[in-house]
Amino acid sequence: MKNTFRIQVVLLFLITASAFTQQEKMNFGIFSGVSLSTNSYTYETGSNYLDTSYSNDAKTGFNLGMFAAYDFERNFSVKLQGQYTNKGGITNINTYTSTDLTYIERSYRNTINYIQFSLLPQLNLPFSKNSNESKAYFNAGGYLSVKLSASEKIENQTVYQYLDTERDISNSLTGTDAGLIFAGGIVYKGFLIDIRYDLGLTNIVDDPDFNDALDISNNSINFSIGWTGGF
């Protein structure tokens, strides 16, 4: 009976110590920032003779998220990140003037809202030998995004006139997106600055009319600030 009690006490101690140690190796953070998103855009028109010109621009977006990182070694961690982000891009199409055809520039600004999860191995470069509190870091990993909504604003501009319309394009896009993330940042006394590049690897178009001809993937550069100094 006594032995059983001792074993229970030792086990409880070991579990508590282990939990305490893991807690020290674990850190949490929140971040928010802006992003510049573009669409990698391939449209097979089926002809080399084009009377219409295509170009792509970046659009600004917003992201907000949190992460948990576990330090396996002093210089190596793994970060699990979840965030709300909006991606998308702008496609400009110019239709040249002709008989009974007004010159018009159509600008298609699409905004796709995602919840994004990423798993990021992290290389840590601490600023001091004794503490891991302030450091530079680099990440490379993958992400999986789940689409929340998608819309497209179409701006029509002639020489003298302007008209815009907006529509839902959720049903024409895939429900998920996946890709790679390359990031780097600095943590200084709990504050962090992070720069991240999201490289989409999947075609987000899911519309039978366009599946053969249109290939669009998400790319974005994200600038974030955050806090990881404890809560």
Place this chain on the structure above:
Amino acid sequence: MAGQEDFKMKLIKKILLITALAYIFAALNTGCETPIGQIVPYSGNWKFTFSYDNGSVFASSNILIQDTGAFCGKITVMETGNIFYIKGDVSGYGEITGGFADSCSAPVTGKIIGSFTELMGAGYASGTFTDTLQNPGYKGTWQARRN
């Protein structure tokens, strides 16, 4: 001194007058533009490809859809070299109706139906065509992409 002030005032008045006239001219003059609300979203150049029911290409053509949605373009039948015209209208909602004709001013025969759609700037249209009065073999499907 007073003469200099008068000169400045006259200059300012002239600049204001020219600016106002330029603004009024720009505001009133929309050139030969169609009112933007009347321009169909699918106006511009499109490449049409017509195929027989068995999938082989019947004809292809680059066709200009006008501001109002009206179009008329020449097509050449691949096998025979016969030339005729495809003529019709595209509505603001992307529905296309039309037929075939000997010229853009001639009445249409047969029927072309289908619809246009677009996504993130990419345009696509598809439908069916038939002109069996002209030739029993003239029927099939068509596709078009913004060109």
